[in-house]
Amino acid sequence: MSSAVEPSAAGSRVEPAPAGPAESHLVGLDIDGTLLTHDGVLSADVQHAAAAAQASGHHVVLASGRSLTAMTPVAELLGITSGWMVCSNGAVTVRLDPALPRGWELDQVRTFDPEPALRLLRDELPGARFAVEDIGVGFRLNALFPDGELDGEHQVVDFDQLWAREVTRVIVRSPEHTPDQFSAMAARIGLDDVTYAVGWTAWMDVAPRGVTKASALERLRERLGVDPGATVAVGDGHNDVDMLRWAARGVAMGHADDVVRGAADEVTGSIDEDGAVAVLRSLP
Structure with a gap:
């Protein structure tokens, strides 16, 4: 189950055009x-x-x-x-x-509870690297990712600490798998309660459903x-x-x-x- 929190209500140079287009x-x-x-x-x-x-x-x-x-x-x-x-x-x-x-x-x-997805993915990809995002800070990870792939502060924790609280997303990195293999795996295990996207490598972002x-x-x-x-x-x-x-x-x-x-x-x-x-x- 996902939840929502709303903290606030509220070459050649291109010269800026005058403000006020016909329609923004x-x-x-x-x-x-x-x-x-x-x-x-x-x-x-x-x-x-x-x-x-x-x-x-x-x-x-x-x-x-x-x-x-x-x-x-x-x-x-x-x-x-x-x-x-x-x-x-x-x-x-x-x-x-x-x-x-x-x-x-x-x-x-x-945000969402990442535990079910993390357990499913670890069973399928026991050697993968997993990270969850801490907004405005960085990531908690079960193992460090290659340099430059994640920003912010990196805190390595035990796997079960990745679901200590709800998160905005989970990142899965499994370099030995191709993107096609990753996509097939995700479809097979049925990540029905989340939204996922496979990136340019064997990299998956898992987000709250919808x-x-x-x-x-x-x-x-x-x-x-x-x-x-x-x-x-x-x-x-x-x-x-x-x-x-x-x-x-x-x-x-x-x-x-x-x-x-x-x-x-x-x-x-x-x-x-x-x-x-x-x-x-x-x-x-």
Whole structure:
């Protein structure tokens, strides 16, 4: 069973367009492989295009599988200091405001009891590495992950301490398995009470049931009063599929696989071609 907590109510340079577009759009942007290269590089064109879209009055929302602590530096690079971020594949929504002591506050947190899923997954993958997220801090893990894969503080604990309290997500890492093998395993054991997505390696994110980037963005759309037809999403991974289907205009990056492309309305250039720039520049 999941629960929700809402702590608060509330190349060439692209010159920002005048504020006040005909209609403000809600634009959900994946980060890795969409805005940042796989080496973590943010191009000047992407930076300027995102700034121009926000300056025009659009709601530019970073929507990532990354945790809060890994997303705030990206928001800073993009110059996004106000608005919203969707973290942890939709489990955490944050309101950005430079007037706040930390520059952000938690808006909604969706959690679940990870014990049943962790027990099932350990039985299938006894040699895997497991981690659970502590919001704004880092992760508790049964073993350290490779350097650079997880951000924040890392605390190694006994396996049963991973379910000491409800969490926003579980991460499973099993390098000896292919993504296809991982997906088949997940389908076979029947993770019916959670939502899961298999990433670019044998990596799985397990979230509360029904929680995705799309569910968090839809909540923001309603809150901001954006028309459903004025929604845009750009992404490249399997955890972006629901978001691309949700948006009136779902755009897959050019390097995305057939599953992701099939969920989109259109395909833009690859990350090496700064494909997100064309989408951002096309906004009214």
